[in-house]
Amino acid sequence: MQGSEAEPASLPRKSLKRGLVVWLVGVLSALLLVDAWYSYRDALAAANQAYDRSLSASLKGIAERIYATESEVVVDIPYSALELFEAGSSDRVFYGVTYQGGEQITGYEGLPLPPTLQPNVAVFYDGVYNGQALRLGAMLKPLYRTEFPRPVIVILGETTNSRQEVVQSLFFGEVGRKAVLVVVALAVALLATRRAFKPIERLGGAIRSRLDDDLTPIEASEVPREVAPLVYAINQHMxxxxxxxxxxxxxxxxxxxxxxxxxxxxxxxxxxxxxxxxxxxxxxxxxxxxxxxxxxxxxxxxxxxxxxxEPVNGLALAPQPVDMAALAGDMVVELLPLAARKHIDLGVEGMAAGCGAATVSGQAVLLRELIANLIDNAIRYTPEGGLVTVGVACEDSGEGAATVVLTVTDNGPGIPASERERVFLRFFRLDAGDHQGSGLGLSIVREIVHGHAGEIALDDAPDGRGLRVVVRLPAA
Structure with missing residues (x-):
């Protein structure tokens, strides 16, 4: 039957897509806000630049008509200096002429002064007068008369209504165009995201529609390159x-x-x-x-x-240090009664020869099973009065890597060289007379050895009679 279980209600569908969309919207919104701030600043600078030219022309026109006689300072404000601000304008104009130091000559009193002034150089700045925001220009005008040693300050200001209208027009026009571009970019991004997630959604649908026992690898040819490692990992897990x-x-x-x-x-x-x-x-x-x-x-x-x-069963526990010499000694003591029934001389020799400790990293229960099966097989197939010897030693396998070598030697009938590979097969039994084994002992041993990244080999006993089983395991 097909995998038809309903998806959990709490499972967030398309959460990655939604998160990506939210991220795109947030980034584009932030960029639009930053751009709006810069656009407003640029629009204000452009409006000030345009209106400050008119303000500068009027300011210079007033300054040119100021002169000093022997007895007084004459301020003759030309009509043309103020005419520029009257044609269809909603702004008010304020002017003032004062001595440097604060004494008023003419015009509106108390107009904001600039922080610094230079002779005959127009300075522009923002200020507030009677609660109204003004854009002002000021100029220092020397009189060149000994009777009037102090220069005069010419101040001309206007309200910012017209400037703000221009700023808003420029700002909203610029932001509106960029907002349209952002919306178009977001739509394109959403479309691209949807197209990019289509293969993933098809992959999910293909997996959901599989049979319960279908564990074949997932085809990764149509998924995006970024998703391919996930598919490969899933295939490995499957x-x-x-x-x-x-x-x-x-x-x-x-x-x-x-x-x-x-x-x-x-x-x-x-x-x-x-x-x-x-x-x-x-x-x-x-x-x-x-x-x-x-x-x-x-x-x-x-x-x-x-x-x-078998390692593939998933029953393996975390590896622990195991002293093979001590474990082999314990198993020999445990199986002595079985050897005594057949009057077999069971003993150990060469414990941890050549190294400080014959320690491997593995599972003590399985290694105990390994040694028990080898000794049990040797006892079963060795005739009465025979000899079974267990040895544990260390050898240097090169480049500083040590190997623990476990040997079990008997003087029984042995195994023909042509059959030494077949005896590791499950349920394979040699014609051994009255011995009724299950054919699993050496299969178990090989699985345990392979699960511990080791090697196993069968050889003749040193004197040519019997069998010698050699197990090599990486030392811890």
Whole structure:
């Protein structure tokens, strides 16, 4: 069936697109505000430049008609000096002529003075007079008479109504054009964003419409380059999930296949034992049942160990430092009773030879299972009175990298060189007489070794008789 689960109501749909749109609107709005401030400043500067020319002409016209006689200062304000401000203007004009120092000669009293003045140079500035904002111009006029040593200051100001009208006209015209451009740019950006997100939306739809067991890689040829790494990461994750699912399926298939026969045998033996009324006749059936039950338990445990040993199952825990010498010694002590039943000499030698500590980074439970399987196999296939030796050593693999080497050597029948690769396959059994193994021991060992980035090899025993298993693991 197809993946038809409804999306959670709390899942924000198209949140990335919405966030990008909000970001674009915010950036463009901020840019428009900044540009509006600069546009207003430029419009005000342009209006002042144009109107200050008229103000300068009138100011110079007044200054030229000021002269001094022997007894007085004559101020003859020409009509043309004020005529420039009267034609269709809504502004008022204020003028004043004072001595430098503050004594009024004519005109409006109390007009704002400029901060600095130079002779015959017009200075323009803003000021307030009787509550009205003014644009003023001032000029210092020397009289060149000994009777009047002080120069006079000519001040001419006008209200800013006309200037503000011009400023607003320039400002709104400029901002209006740029606002239109911003809206067009935003529309283009929204369209481009929508087109850019289309492949992602199609990708999401394709994933939602997949079958529940479809873990094939996602096609990344039509997605944007920026999204490709995400698709590759998803494909890698789906690949890991697919391996885990395959491991689960393999475990279920193996368990169903391998446990069906032992369980059927157990059921038959139990039925046979129940049909016996004599205790003496029932005992052989119960003993056979007990033996079969032990084999079934061992097979089940090994299946579980194999499943846990496979790294793709996702059951691995965080690696910890493990002392292989100590672990091997513990396992030898634990399995001594099993060796004693067959009068096998089980011992250890060469513990951590050549290094301070035979420590690896891994999982103690799995490494314990590895050593237990190797020793158990060696004991099972070594004849009575035989010899099984476990060794742990260190060797330098070059460039400062150390390797911990675990060896398990027996003097049993060994494994032919032609079969040494096949014995690692699941459920593969050699023709070993009465030995009834599950065929999983070495498979478990290989999975554990590979999960710890190690190597395993089978070789002849040093004296040519028996088998030697060599496991190399990176030292911590």
């Amino acid at each position: 690949g890991r999930i697919n391996k885990m699912v395959e491991a689960r399926r393999r475990f279920i298939a193996d368990a169903a296949h391998q446990l069906r026969t032992p369980l059927a045998v157990l059921n038959t033996q139990a039925e046979y034992a129940l049909r016996q009324h004599d205790e003496a006749a029932m005992r052989p059936a119960v003993e056979a049942f007990h033996k079969s039950l032990g084999s079934a338990i061992r097979l089940t445990n090994q299946l579980l160990s194999l499943s846990r040993a």
